[in-house]
Amino acid sequence: MFKLLEVTRPRSQGQTLEAILNFKYSGGPGHVEGYYRSLALGLHVEVEPSVFFTRVSTLPATSTRQCHLLLDVFNSTEHELTVSARSNEELILHAGECQRMAIQVDKFNFESFPESPEEKGQSANSKQLEEERQEARGLEINSKLGIHWTIISFRTGEASVEGLLNQLVLGHLQLAPLLWDVLVDGQPCDHEAAACRVGDPVRLEVRLTNRSPRSVGPFALSVVPFQDHQNGVHNYDLHHAVSFVGSGTFYLDKVPPSGQAACLGALLFLYTGDFFLHVRFHEDSSSKELPPSWFCLPSVHVRALEAQA
Numbered sequence: 001m002f003k004l005l006e007v008t009r010p011r012s013q014g015q016t017l018e019a020i021l022n023f024k025y026s027g028g029p030g031h032v033e034g035y036y037r038s039l040a041l042g043l044h045v046e047v048e049p050s051v052f053f054t055r056v057s058t059l060p061a062t063s064t065r066q067c068h069l070l071l072d073v074f075n076s077t078e079h080e081l082t083v084s085a086r087s088n089e090e091l092i093l094h095a096g097e098c099q100r101m102a103i104q105v106d107k108f109n110f111e112s113f114p115e116s117p118e119e120k121g122q123s124a125n126s127k128q129l130e131e132e133r134q135e136a137r138g139l140e141i142n143s144k145l146g147i148h149w150t151i152i153s154f155r156t157g158e159a160s161v162e163g164l165l166n167q168l169v170l171g172h173l174q175l176a177p178l179l180w181d182v183l184v185d186g187q188p189c190d191h192e193a194a195a196c197r198v199g200d201p202v203r204l205e206v207r208l209t210n211r212s213p214r215s216v217g218p219f220a221l222s223v224v225p226f227q228d229h230q231n232g233v234h235n236y237d238l239h240h241a242v243s244f245v246g247s248g249t250f251y252l253d254k255v256p257p258s259g260q261a262a263c264l265g266a267l268l269f270l271y272t273g274d275f276f277l278h279v280r281f282h283e284d285s286s287s288k289e290l291p292p293s294w295f296c297l298p299s300v301h302v303r304a305l306e307a308q309a
Helices: 028-033 125-143 167-173
Strands: 013-025 037-047 051-060 066-077 081-084 090-094 098-106 148-151 155-160 178-184 194-197 201-210 220-228 242-244 249-252 261-267 273-281 299-304
Touching: 051 167, 066 090, 081 167, 090 098, 098 125, 148 273, 178 261, 178 299, 201 220, 201 249, 220 261, 249 261, 261 273
Parallel strands: 194 299
Antiparallel strands: 013 037, 051 066, 066 098, 081 090, 081 148, 148 155, 178 201, 201 261, 220 249, 220 273, 242 261, 273 299
16 A cells, blocks of 8 residues: 655646655565555656746737737647637647747736735735735636647647746736727727728717726827838828817816716818827826826727718
8 A cells, every 4th residue: 555645846837746655565474463564665756848838928909908918839749739729829839849829818807806015005925915916817817818738639738827927917918097998980999990081070089997096187198190101111291181170189187086088089181091190198297107007098090081972
């Protein structure tokens, strides 16, 4: 008979399994008399993952409520395998090959997790509390990603990003306390280009939802139109092509916690083409005291078409 006394599993790319097996054995006349001998055998097993991530980073998506999680995936097996995520992304890796996998994810709302030590004003055990909070976030993100690997007709398993997400990546995956939306003629424009007709006024609306526990604002914003020539050159000299109906500066009053506010304006496109709108914040005391990550507005793409006869 044997008994497993101890198992340790460090959190790392590979896992170390350690155990002590206790054997009792007997035989012959001694067994009849009830005598036996015991033997303790120590085991140390290094378990290497079939798939692991060598690098984790993020890129912004067209929507401020989403981002792209970039994973450099390495296949450490001797077989070709397929890595897939819950969002239907799929990657085929040959033996010993490393490739980048991009997964578009909805940003996470971590309000349900315990507050950080800085938010609570605690100093004791602050490191432990922050580690627990980061671990809880990693578990939530990992469960939503649902990354699996499969070796055809052989085996399957899970790939985890737990322990790989640093504060910078977690910050990019988290919904900002201030949510900004830009609407063109009443339609959100964070996925596809908004279409309009030359000579027709285009209604532009900027909305703010305050998810923070404090009041924010007031804010002043300027809308700057430009054209992207797809060669690294942006043309901002569009006075002959784009005209504002009224002022090109938008104003938002102070917004209380859980409150919303909106400001309206209008544009007139005089020529056909693809135009982009860059929303800039005026540097005043209200915006300077808040982190830059709170001022993340979606890019606005407007396509001006020929006027209808």
